[in-house]
Amino acid sequence: MEGAMVSASMGVIKSVLTKFATLLEKKYKLIKDVKKDIISLRDELSSMNALLTKLSDMEALDVQQKEWRDKVRELAYDTEDCIDIFMHKIGDGGAKAGIGNRLKEAKARYNIAGLIEELKSRAVEISDHCSRYKLDEGISGSSGHHAVAIDPRIQALYVEPANLMGVDEPRSKIIRWLMEEEMKQLKVISIVGFGGMGKTTLANQVYNKCKEHFDCTAFISVSQNPDLIKVLINLLSELGYHVSHFD
Structure with missing residues (x-):
């Protein structure tokens, strides 16, 4: 373990x-x-x-x-x-x-x-x-x-979206889930995998392809022990609000 x-x-x-x-x-x-x-x-x-x-x-x-x-x-x-x-x-x-x-x-x-x-x-x-x-x-x-030297194979794990192999099928599936009628209610879709597999790149591609179909969108990255105030400030900033602190 x-x-x-x-x-x-x-x-x-x-x-x-x-x-x-x-x-x-x-x-x-x-x-x-x-x-x-x-x-x-x-x-x-x-x-x-x-x-x-x-x-x-x-x-x-x-x-x-x-x-x-x-x-x-x-x-x-x-x-x-x-x-x-x-x-x-x-x-x-x-x-x-x-x-x-x-x-x-x-x-x-x-x-x-x-x-x-x-x-x-x-x-x-x-x-x-x-x-x-x-x-x-x-x-x-x-x-x-x-x-230590970095294994050259690791370079393939984070590449430009256009060069990311095997992403088309999962990207299409996630987009389909997001655009389905029953997804009108609040939902969470999880992308699971080991670090470096391209999860963030995949999520970003889905975001860029779907955001025009929604009234409000934001792309926020959250660590395992997040500062929730900073997360909310970043969220509001992505939505067009200028907030530097909460009273």
Whole structure:
């Protein structure tokens, strides 16, 4: 069971590392300082993944190792959410014309700068926690944190929608479910799978194809332990309301 939990955390990190590669492409036009923070965060997560690889071979983890593993997993989920939301807001990298779209893209770039800085600080804190309590001691073959190479097959797990293989059938099925008459009532459709399988990409494609048929739409990413106030603010923002806080 412990090995499965660690492996799941590793799967999320590998997905995030692949998305970092996409995010650093020139078309997203990130400012220099943000790129530095992204590279720093990517390297921290890569080193954490190296230790998780070693933890996955252990039959049982102690309390501190479990706590560290959970913190790493939450960091990976929150980082993935941050990247997904940014890519969704920027779309094809700024091809849309109009002052309104340019202002939205500028705001998205400003927002990701603050979020990445916050995530990087969390990553450093988690890394310091590992060193402080020497969590890697006693693990067979451990010699500290070393970045590991990313399996090239992982690149296929998060790709541009046009190149995502095998998505047509599930996309059509979900769209059909959403457009059926009985779906007029409030419903929840779950897309389930391991991290990095393309769930967010699939959900985004469904959203883009269906949103014209609904009066109100929003694409919101939620972590496992969400800040509900932020979720509601993001939801209202997607619906066209400008809210920075709740009284």
